[in-house]
Amino acid sequence: MSNAIEMRGVEKTFGVTKVIQGVNLTVAKGERHALIGPNGAGKSTTFNLISGYMKPSAGSILLNDREISGLPPFRINRLGLSRSFQVTNVFAKMTVWENLRCAVLWATGHRYAFWKNIDNLPEVRERTAQILQDISLVSRRDVPAGLLTYAEQRALEIGITVAGGADVILLDEPTAGMSNAETERAVEQIRRLTEGRTLLIVEHDMSVVFGLADRISVLVYGEVIASGTPDEIRSSRKVREAYLGEEAA
Amino acid sequence: MTIAPPPPSAAERLKFYSVWIVAVAALVILPKIFSSGGSLTTFSLIGISIIFSLSYNILLGQTGMLSFGHAVYYGLGGFLAVHAINIIAKHKYAIPLPVVPLIGGIAGLVFAMLLGWVSTRRSGTAFAMISLGVAELVASSALILRSFFGGEAGISANRTKVLRLFDWSFGPQIQIYYLVAAWTLIAVIAMYALTRTPLGRMCNAVRDNPERVQFVGYDPHVIRYIAFCFSGFFAGIAGALAAINFEIANSAYLGAAQSGTVLFSTYIGGAGFFIGPIVGAIFVTALSLSLSDLTQVWQLYFGLIFIAVVMFAPGGITGLLMMHRPLIKAGTLTRVLPSYLIAFVPTLAMIVGLILTIEITVYHTVNPGDDPHIKAFGIPFDASNHGVWAIAAVLLVGGFLIARKSWALVAARWDDALTEARAKGVAA
Numbered sequence: 001m002s003n004a005i006e007m008r009g010v011e012k013t014f015g016v017t018k019v020i021q022g023v024n025l026t027v028a029k030g031e032r033h034a035l036i037g038p039n040g041a042g043k044s045t046t047f048n049l050i051s052g053y054m055k056p057s058a059g060s061i062l063l064n065d066r067e068i069s070g071l072p073p074f075r076i077n078r079l080g081l082s083r084s085f086q087v088t089n090v091f092a093k094m095t096v097w098e099n100l101r102c103a104v105l106w107a108t109g110h111r112y113a114f115w116k117n118i119d120n121l122p123e124v125r126e127r128t129a130q131i132l133q134d135i136s137l138v139s140r141r142d143v144p145a146g147l148l149t150y151a152e153q154r155a156l157e158i159g160i161t162v163a164g165g166a167d168v169i170l171l172d173e174p175t176a177g178m179s180n181a182e183t184e185r186a187v188e189q190i191r192r193l194t195e196g197r198t199l200l201i202v203e204h205d206m207s208v209v210f211g212l213a214d215r216i217s218v219l220v221y222g223e224v225i226a227s228g229t230p231d232e233i234r235s236s237r238k239v240r241e242a243y244l245g246e247e248a249a
Numbered sequence: 250m251t252i253a254p255p256p257p258s259a260a261e262r263l264k265f266y267s268v269w270i271v272a273v274a275a276l277v278i279l280p281k282i283f284s285s286g287g288s289l290t291t292f293s294l295i296g297i298s299i300i301f302s303l304s305y306n307i308l309l310g311q312t313g314m315l316s317f318g319h320a321v322y323y324g325l326g327g328f329l330a331v332h333a334i335n336i337i338a339k340h341k342y343a344i345p346l347p348v349v350p351l352i353g354g355i356a357g358l359v360f361a362m363l364l365g366w367v368s369t370r371r372s373g374t375a376f377a378m379i380s381l382g383v384a385e386l387v388a389s390s391a392l393i394l395r396s397f398f399g400g401e402a403g404i405s406a407n408r409t410k411v412l413r414l415f416d417w418s419f420g421p422q423i424q425i426y427y428l429v430a431a432w433t434l435i436a437v438i439a440m441y442a443l444t445r446t447p448l449g450r451m452c453n454a455v456r457d458n459p460e461r462v463q464f465v466g467y468d469p470h471v472i473r474y475i476a477f478c479f480s481g482f483f484a485g486i487a488g489a490l491a492a493i494n495f496e497i498a499n500s501a502y503l504g505a506a507q508s509g510t511v512l513f514s515t516y517i518g519g520a521g522f523f524i525g526p527i528v529g530a531i532f533v534t535a536l537s538l539s540l541s542d543l544t545q546v547w548q549l550y551f552g553l554i555f556i557a558v559v560m561f562a563p564g565g566i567t568g569l570l571m572m573h574r575p576l577i578k579a580g581t582l583t584r585v586l587p588s589y590l591i592a593f594v595p596t597l598a599m600i601v602g603l604i605l606t607i608e609i610t611v612y613h614t615v616n617p618g619d620d621p622h623i624k625a626f627g628i629p630f631d632a633s634n635h636g637v638w639a640i641a642a643v644l645l646v647g648g649f650l651i652a653r654k655s656w657a658l659v660a661a662r663w664d665d666a667l668t669e670a671r672a673k674g675v676a677a
């Protein structure tokens with residue numbers, strides 16, 4: 001089975017501080033993989049490196065066996081990787097409908113077209129409607145994204161991420177700041193939306209992590225100290241000492 | 250609620266097309282009502298300004314790029330148009346005058362393509378600064394490259410010397426008016442259509458959040474660059490029409506003042522709306538033509554209006570009008586209107602006091618030796634009369650104090666009306 005994401009000896013240095021020190025991480029195709037670790041361990045930086053938001057200082061990153069380190073984010077996105085953001089990052093003045101439509105346009109091949117009427121593209125319309133329904137925001141279709149509630153914005157964030165049909169999805173703390181009921185709904189939604197795709201998720205809520213992930217990697221001080229099934233991670237002494245133990249204490 | 254937005258109903262479509270038909274009818278009828286040479290010139294200048302301001306709003310309102318040098322593409326369009334007319338006349342090419350604005354547009358497009366790639370790499374401050382630098386560069390070369398730009402005097406042309414079409418010489422202003430009107434209509438429709446394309450929608454996305462755009466597959470640099478090229482194209486058309494109208498192009502076309510005016514028109518009209526720049530172009534052109542007759546320091550008043558709009562109406566004139574839509578829909582507008590009347594009187598007094606103060610100050614600082622019986626806004630008064638000073642002070646200070654109270658009243662009534670409108674289920 002080939003890998004969707006493969007990081008080999010990836011390093012990232014800010015000034016003199018090495019935030020990521022030789023990360024090796026593999027995410028198999030179709031797998032739901034969670035990346036956990038204490039605050040400041042470099043989880044978001046790892047996401048930023050994979051998605052092209054930052055360039056790695058050393059090492060190589062492969063997406064579906066293709067080298068992507070150093071490529072700009074839009075090229076990586078076109079190769080089939082899409083990410084969400086920890087802090088909601090939407091098009092605030094545009095409506096929910098327009099937000100989702102923007103996320104569909106490149107994938108449907110319309111690119112920079114200035115000779116096509118946007119209202120006359122049936123496949124764009126259908127796909128946007130499908131995503132809108134999937135994230136349960138149909139009743140909020142014509143509301144500017146900036147006026148949505150927090151949970152709705154998080155749903156839209158995920159909607160934009162999956163709308164383009166990328167087969168590798170990176171979600172950065174999708175349930176942060178949500179109530180228990182909202183979290184449950186969000187997890188259900190994520191499970192449904194990423195069906196048949198590869199998912200790499202950063203999450204602090206351990207019930208979400210252990211409920212959703214097929215495999216878990218633990219990142220501490222910029223290094224992956226363990227990678228395995230939820231059971232393996234739960235029973236690993238190294239992980240307990242470095243991370244889970246701290247939380248239990 | 251259906252999932253996708255329903256296609257426009259027949260009534261909405263009819264409304265949409267009737268707006269355009271009314272616009273065409275208005276353009277045809279206007280010169281029949283106001284047929285004097287002066288008003289025809291004013292209409293022509295307004296049309297040119299509409300195209301120019303809308304082209305500017307492709308950058309500012311649609312894509313979120315603040316340019317301080319948009320006159321570069323307007324001016325180069327103008328110069329190329331003048332040269333084109335001269336070359337066509339000299340070689341007797343079979344190119345009629347109505348095609349010349351297209352040559353100006355292509356000139357604007359080509360220069361935007363050449364100069365835009367670097368500056369559109371970034372939006373925000375970097376883009377603004379580069380646009381300013383490029384504008385200075387081009388404006389100064391206009392004075393150095395005399396053979397092309399004609400130095401201080403500029404380059405003139407005779408628009409009647411090109412191939413005639415249907416026996417139109419384009420000598421009389423009325424024919425120029427129709428030429429400008431036709432091009433204005435074409436340009437407005439084209440620029441509106443542009444906002445309804447995948448590119449136009451992605452321009453808005455880049456304006457709202459250039460970072461996220463990269464994660465849905467788009468390169469924001471390319472989007473900004475294409476928008477910039479379109480903007481240069483339409484600015485070039487406007488510049489060419491101006492050159493045809495005046496039969497001259499000079500360095501003022503390219504200058505900072507011209508770049509400032511278009512920013513000004515767009516912002517005052519309302520950059521957040523498609524029709525905003527149209528409203529702004531009409532308002533600013535009409536005001537600048539009339540104010541300059543009324544007072545010596547008309548630019549000062551322009552500055553004050555601009556500051557007032559930025560502070561109190563960031564959505565521009567169009568934004569102010571659009572604010573009333575939910576109230577009209579809910580029928581609660583009548584609750585606000587009386588408070589407007591109440592606020593109008595002291596505000597007017599304050600403005601009159603301000604104008605008196607400005608004119609008196611201008612008299613004593615700029616023209617102290619002249620006859621103190623001056624006339625501003627058609628009203629004669631004695632600028633050295635202490636009684637007039639007192640009146641000015643009372644109007645200004647008293648007007649301001651009362652006006653402030655009345656604005657609070659307006660705000661309170663406004664809140665009531667909006668709350669009621671919301672209660673009736675009208676979205677703000």
